[in-house]
Amino acid sequence: MQAELANKTLSYQKRYYAPASTGNFSVGFDLLGAAFEPLNGELFGDVLDIVAPSRTLELDIVGRYRHQLPADNSTNLVLQCFAAFEQKLGRVLPKLALRLHKNLPVGSGLGSSACSIVVACYAFNDYFGKPLSDTELLTLMAEAEGGVSGSVHYDNVAPSFLGGLQLMLPQSERICRSLPWFEHWRVVLSYPGTVLSTKAARAVLPKELSLAHSINFAGMLSRFVSALYAADEADAVAALQDLVAEPARTPLISELPTLRLALVEMGVLHLGISGAGPTLFALCANDAQAQLAATYLSRHYEKNQDATTQICRLSLAGARAL
Ligand SMILES: Nc1ncnc2c1ncn2[C@@H]1O[C@H](COP(=O)(O)OP(=O)(O)OP(=O)(O)O)[C@@H](O)[C@H]1O
């Protein structure tokens, strides 16, 4: 009887998924982002069920991180996206009963708000017969994300929507372009269980960069991108230097220097801040190294029962129907 009830609760007409993402990859502040998925096949990203047509727009929220969202669902980004989608189309749409599986922690540096926005916009567009092009949809997603973080940046929504490692292309109609990646790279994402809001982590950033600093920033990103195209792994790893956000944000994540020293001594390629933090990402050369890094970070960085550490590969597929 209970199982029957549970099945009924979880019934749905269509189910959609968008993966976690890291905005920035140490290098390329606000210009580079990557989507990741666990090697073990877990859905580390938000899932949206379109349960059924409904007289009114309704949202139910379930999932591990449901408790981190406001109790009042009416303020949820999924509902805001429905309104924004209707407005973009310029017509009133039939209403739906929706269920969000909140699988990503909020204020984590894993692109949690972007993930809900991407899965919602992707789902509505697919369900209503794809009235928006990918570019229109991506613009809508970035505008919704800008409302949360205080500035429009595409580095979480673009990879979560399109998959892969995405370079943002300022003033280009393309918006972003997928970059090459080393297939053997593994990324360990370690979330300590504490919240750091994106707005707060952006408030500590420098307001201006000197000319020399700007040239170094542009140079390091160019070095990373050219190393990827040249398949020069050592040079790509050497270019993973955050010259903009990390110096300002390290006081908010004081464990970073010690953890980095320990992991690099173990042979890990790099440890950096995922998005605005507090999640850290460890770039590893293979599965065995990723396992070592994950064990170390679970032991030394996780702080409470909300914490999680995941061994991931690049998510090439991005958002999709399940
Ligand atoms: N479905 C949702 N998912 C995530 N956040 C939501 C959602 N609906 C509303 N919010 C609100 O949006 C804000 C998200 O804050 P913030 O941008 O700091 O988090 P984030 O996107 O998870 O951060 P990050 O990109 O670093 O993972 C919070 O105030 C949260 O309550």
Ligand SMILES: N[C@@H](CCO)C(=O)O
């Ligand atoms: N690029 C953004 C990502 C936010 O998740 C930042 O670092 O503030």
